Amino acid sequence: MIPAQSAHSQALAARLQRFMDDHVYPNEALYEDQLHAGPEQFRVPPILEELKTQAKAQGLWNLFLPHSDNGAGLSNLDYAPLAEIMGRVHYASEIFNCSAPDTGNMEVLDRYGTQAQKDRWLKPLLEGEIRSAYCMTEPAVASSDATNIQTRIERDGGDYVINGRKWFITNAYHPNTRIFILMGKTDPDAPRHLQQSQILIPTDTPGIRWIRPLPVMGFFDLPKGQGELLFENVRVPAENIILGEGRGFEISQGRLGPGRIHNCMRILGQCERMLELTCQRLLSRVAFGKPLASQSVWQERVADARIQINMARLLTQRAAHLMDMVGNKEARSEISQIKVAATRIGRMVADIAVAAHGAAGLTNDFGLGYGFTRMQMLRMGDGPDDVHNRVIARAEFDKYRPARSMGDEA
Structure with a gap:
């Protein structure tokens, strides 16, 4: 049975939601304007640094890193709803110093780094300086x-x-x-x-x-x-x-488990945002004499999206709980399951959102062009779905293989 969200996590989630409502959503247009305002192709919008300063001052900082003194004292399960809130805006996790690939790199240094490596690189990463x-x-x-x-x-x-x-x-x-x-x-x-x-x-x-x-x-x-x-x-x-020569594969497995689940948590947030935009669009548009929201084809699509998002959330929570209880290695199949499920559902919801917006969905006026693209990229990131399906299937087959005798093991 999956435990309830802790009181500490609930309090942080409420504070995080207020920050998103008061500071992040109202500045989305400004962020986009500043992102493209200068001659440099890759430039950091000043509003992003301002929001990071405010978030850090409010203690909404380094919310990840379970089981570490450098984190916020949250388990993977408790971090899940926070990551989902941040995932509703694709750059929001950086505001709280919780964005990939920095989170994974900080986990590597926190878990495997020498003191000298931590002093030189982990410390400024935790501070958000680099x-x-x-x-x-x-x-x-x-x-x-x-x-x-x-x-x-x-x-x-x-x-x-x-x-x-x-x-x-x-x-x-x-x-x-x-x-x-x-x-x-x-x-x-x-x-x-x-x-x-x-x-x-x-x-x-x-x-x-x-x-x-x-x-x-x-x-x-x-x-x-x-x-x-x-x-x-x-x-x-x-x-x-x-950590030493020959330990790279070991490190990558330790790094990618949390990274995959963090991505899935953020995908859920993005799915919620895209479904929200879809419903608003369908309620505001009339075709063939009645609102799109009253047409059965769209009702079926929206209902399916809601069901799939809720199922993915429960699956993600289960994987997070297992990571907390038995570790990343023992939860390997569950981590692979959520990676496949979340990206699959994310692509489905993105496709529905683009279709609901018609020609506007093909632009980035509503962020859907980029959102659709990110879902395709996440399908490949942290291992393609085909590799994860292989992991899941092997774990299933292993449950039913005949136990080997002592002679077989010799």
Whole structure:
């Protein structure tokens, strides 16, 4: 049975909702205006920094990080409704220092980093002074299998030298990004899951080439950017390795579990916002002599969206509770289930919202063009649905495999 939301979480949710109502929603138009106001392609709207200052002053800051002194004392289950509230506006999580990929990178440093790594990089990330990026996906291999990663991290005396090409690096073009966490291969001859390592690379390190910003169906994901980068003989001190050589796959599994569930929580918020816009549109438009909202085809679509969102929320809460109780590894199937379910439902709701707005849905006047695109991107992010379905199916089959005898195990 899933426990009720704690009193602490309820109080934070109420405060967060008031902040969204009083400060975030009223400034959405200003944010968009400022985002495109200057000559720079990637620029941080001043209103975003103003809102971050206000949120931090009100204690609405670093609400994630369960089981850590650096967090707000919330479990994964208690964080879920807060992440959903933030998810209603695609950039709102940054206002509260709860946005990806920084959350995942902070969790890596908080959980696995040395004290020196925490002092140099975790502290300014927790303060919101800098941003970060995670470099894993590569254009030359099927990166949904993390063991395929080919970027090399080679020891040379007191340094490591990095060579390889990465792409779809979120935050690569953000003006405040100062540190990369890169996954690469340190020992190609080691057992398959011990070949990879993760290392910290300051963004001003010589040898890093920004090849291009990558649009996703025409959107450049401003101001973060999805980037393609080339690392050519990039040299960093040996103490920049995280946890030690051969621990990269282990770190990525620890990082991606919370990251996936956070994305699902935010997707629910975005779905609620798109359904809200859809209902308002259908109530305000008349076709063939009656409001669209009174037509059975739209009633069926709206009802289906409501049912699917509610089911996804319950599934997400169950996964969050299991992560709290038994850990990310034991909740692996449930994490994969919500990743598949949330992105599937998100795409469905986005499609309904675009259709309900007619020609206007094809523009970004209501944020639906970008919202629809984000749902397609999230389907690929944190592992494509096909990989997660494989995890889910294997877990199911394992329940029914005959128990092996002692002789079989020998």
